[in-house]
Each structure stands twice: as structure tokens, then as C-alpha cells.
Amino acid sequence: MKCFLSFLTFDFFLLTFSFSHRILAIECTHQCVSVAVGGPEGIVEETVWEWQRTAESIIPLVDKVLASAEIAVSDIDLLALSSGPGSFTSLRIGMATAKGLAYGTAAPLVTVSTMEALAKSARDRVDSPFLVPAIPARKGEFYYALYASKDDGLEEIEKTTYAPVDRMKDFLELRKGRCAVVVRDISPLQQVCRAAGVGAVKADFFTAASLIPLANKKYTAGEISSLETVIPDYQQKFRPKKQGRK
Template sequence: MTILAVETATSFQSVAVVGEDGLCATERVKQTRYSATSQDRSHRWSIMPAIDRLLNALNVTLRDIDALAVSIGPGSFTGLRVGLATMKGLAHGANKPLVAVPTLQALAFNASGLGLPICTLLDAKRGELFLAVFHAPHDSLVCAMEPQRLPIENVVDTLSLHVHGTVIVLGDGVPLCRQMLSERFGQQAVFPSEIACLPSAISVAHVGKERLARGMLAGADLTPIYLRPPDATANLPHRAVRPSTPSGTET
């Protein structure tokens, strides 16, 4: 089973191909911050060339790919929309199965081989974090706490309800609460290297392969996991709405 995977939930987009034997190839491109319009354009125009370069380097085409996997959030609104639209288009055009992979679960895969509880944290901005907890028995991932969006100051108490003992904590949200975690958990809080704290398309592919084996295929109505309203919606001022009047009348 050869999987083509894309991860665009964070400022680091990546593309990967993982083969039946576990061998993989990947390309990662650091995204620059843009306005909403230009960021959308940058993601859209950078994903397909990255996919093309990777497939060409491996001397394969989409016909050689068995399935597609895409990270579905939470994360960047723009990145998620563009990544999902790209992979939906490829899946439809090439008639390939598509698997949706929660971003926090893909991140947890980076530490799943240690057999310890895993807490994944992503910076949700505005003083908040995206948080999920997983157990990793026998190199598999079992969700112990579904993804949530929490204020930074609430993360430690919430994690304490789901984890007792040593826990691996990783993600780009760790620096925002590392001191609080260390004070509460002491040496039982294990922080992996920085490279393990990044979601990657390789992890998306591996988790996608597991989900595919369980028949967890994405449907045409697949949408990203946002866990919050878009910035444009969240920042709209509350305005009084005039009651509508019948057509042809005046108030």
C-alpha cells in the first residue's frame, strides 16, 4: 500500500509518499505569514508543485499511488481548506480513496513507539491551545481525550484529569505552557526534540494507512476540524438588526 499524504495545518507544509515497506520520501516547505488572500494563493500554488516534484523524484505517478491521506486539523484555516481541496481534487480525478487524519493524532504518531501517554499541543493563537491526549498501547494510538481548544492557563488542570504518571508532551504549543507543565508534572513530563514537535506528512501517511485498513474512508462531504470560528467571523462586531418589512412597505 503506497500512500501520498499532505500536511498543511501548520506553517510548515509537507508532502510525503510512504510505501508498503515503510520507506518514505518527503518534502517540507516552510510557509511565510501572509494576509488571508495572499496566504491562500501561496498554499494553493506551492502544494501541487511540491507533490509533482516528489512524484517525479520517485519516478512514479498518481497511478502508482494506492490511496491519499490529508491532515484535517485543527490548525490554519487557510492551510486546511487548501490542503483538503487539493487532495479531494486529486482523489476524485485519479479515482483514489481518501483518508482524513486529525492533525493532533498525526502529531502523536511521532512519539507512539514509546508506549507512554501522549499529549499533543498546537498553538491556537489568542492565548489558546489545541489539545488532545492519546494512549499508545502496542504502537497503536487510542484517543483518550478528543481535541479541544482551551485557554493556556487551563491546559495543565485539564491534562491532569486524563493523565496520571509520565506523559510525553509535544507540539508547537509546548513553549507556551512548558513551565506550568514542569511545575505540575516535574520529571514525569517528557518533552521530545523540536523536530518531533512538528506535524508531518509522513505521520499523516502512517496514521492514514491504519485508518484505511479499518475502512475509515472520507466522504465527499468531508470538512476540516476547525474547533473555532474563522477569524473574520469571530471579529465581526455585534450590530442591531432591523426587523424586515414586507416588500413594498416603508418604515
């Protein structure tokens, strides 16, 4: 089902999973902006693919998903945020929005590793012993990590790093035939994956709803973020784009 609001195109989903707490999740790290509400009634989710308009679209998206779920923001028990890595600008916008909602509602905030959530969302769909979530970094570079798929969940084997695509190829060749790269846009890595002999999974299924099970688990374990100290997982320092010569 497609919904339209001015220049924005939304994908709307009503999922059947349910949770005892009402959780508002935000995922805007890269390539799309997604908001979901999960609770006893299930999960309602909306996604905007005009990712460059994150600042303009995120609050209308929150309002729209709350309306779709037929609840008020004051009904939210927990806020979940995809913490990165990703776009510097979008990470800051997502964090500012989540903190503003947390201060305004007094709901606690839980941050979820984007890499872990991306890998977990693929684990439920891909039969592979190892998963390599990948997110675009600077031009020609990717953030990536390595997770092992276990019977009881995921195990982080190698922490998130970032490197040019050719170095990523060397990393993948060590796991030829035993891993799958999970990435929203396959095209920049398709040739590398083919040369390294590994699979590639188009992660268009990764949205804000993917954060909710991990956020619920962290909340139950008491892993709440401090609003005074929490920051996005930037992974590297911001470098402004070089201005062209006049």
C-alpha cells in the same frame, strides 16, 4: 539533504518503511507544509517550512515529491490528508488540494486525525504512559487531547478541546510526572509544562510521512472519506480578525 526551488526551502527524506499501496499524504495544518509518498519502494518526503505560503507551495511540493519518487500522480492508489485541527486557511487549502487530486485521479481519500497522528509519531520516540498532542489555536490558546500509550497502540482518553494556556496548565497538573506534551514549537508551552511537572517533546519529526501508517490502516479497514461530505476538523467556528480603528 536540502533542495531549493525559487523561494522555497525543502527538506528531503527517503525513509525505509514500505507499504503495498502507493499513498500520497499531505500535512499542512500548522507551521509547515509536508507531502510524502509511501509505497513498496519506501517513503519519499519533502517539507516546506515557509508555512504562510501554503497556497503557493503545496502543488509544487506534490509535483516535487512525485518526481523524487519517480512516479506519476496516476500511480497513486490512495490519498491521505491530515484533517485538523489547525489553521483555518491551511485546513481549507489542504482539503481542496486533496479533493482535487482525488477527483483527478479517482484515488480514494482517507482523512487522518492530526492529533492522533501527532501522538502516534511521538509514541515511537517517547517513553511516557500518556501523550498530550498540542496545536496552536487562536492567540494564547491551544488545541489538545489526551492519549494513553498501550502495548497495542494508542487509546484516546480525552477528545480534542481548546483552551487558553492557563487552563491547559490545570489539565496537565492532574497528570504530573505521567505525561508528555507533544508540540512542534515548545516555547509557548515550556513554562506551563515546567510548572505542571510534565515533559515537553519538540515534534519536528511530525510530517506527512507520519500519516501514512494510520492512513494505510484505515484504508485496509474500509474507512474511506466521501468527497461530497468530508470537511476539515475545524473544532471551532471561524472568526475574522478585528480591523483596527481608522
